[in-house]
Amino acid sequence: MFVADAHCDTLYQIAINGKAPGRCVVTPQRLAAGGVGLQTFALFAGREGPKGTPYADGLAMLASASWLNAPMLTDDLPEKPPQTPMGIFSCEGGEMLEGALERLTEFQVAARLRMIALTWNFENEIGHPAAEGPKGGLKPFGRKLLAAMDRYGILPDTSHLNEAGFWEVCERAALPPIASHSDCRWLCDVPRNLRKEQVKAIVDRGGFIGVNFYSKFLKSDGPATLDDVVRHIDALCELGAQHVIGFGSDFDGIELWPEGLGDPSGFPTLLDALRKRGYSEGILEGLAGMNLWNLLKRAEREAKIK
């Protein structure tokens, strides 16, 4: 079964923390063991937010992708999902663009970004982070950026964005909103998780939600287990989200995870648990990878510039 993952921080570990690629959680071997055909690698700009060197960090992470030993898809996606591990790029923290659309063009030519998380945990030129709550929606550059992202076919990633920003993205973006690595707020009340209304809005627009494996987003008290991941997936499906959900593991960005799900080789165990729970093969195929794949293909088709 084709597995796709919408978020990991492996390039940050390699380029910024100086970790050897073989010592990262996400490796081509583990991706292959987990059946992962498509792994999204984030260019993470949040180390010090806009006050740091997010643009330079982004370039360093992009350069470090060549050490991964996994082919990166920077052209149109193939017709069928890859059978062996391949990567795509995303951006986590729009401050990487330093408030300039020229930077977007530059990264688009070099990396073909598929999704941009508009903020990380700091306020930036685009908007406000989830942790800040209702501090207003997008800023003027955020609005310009959304329009440019639509032209390029880049999905607006609202994981880390505040709620006012989320609703403005829903209103303004032609492409559907996604949350690449967030869970259910009504099961675990942290600002990084989604409220029911947000999930419904993503379902209505045909977006995407990647279930995050971070223990603290799955369960507020004590370590989370595989059952907690299933619990969040059940809750999303109860809201009709079975065709818009998938995985956003957050591997190499989290320090606590459910036992058995600490690296990409754990995906088959999770899929087996869902199978036992009664999910049909068709729903599982979507959830495992095809929901994300189909949306990425749609974004590509709707792009005006490539």
Ligand SMILES: [Zn+2]
């Ligand atoms: Zn994140």
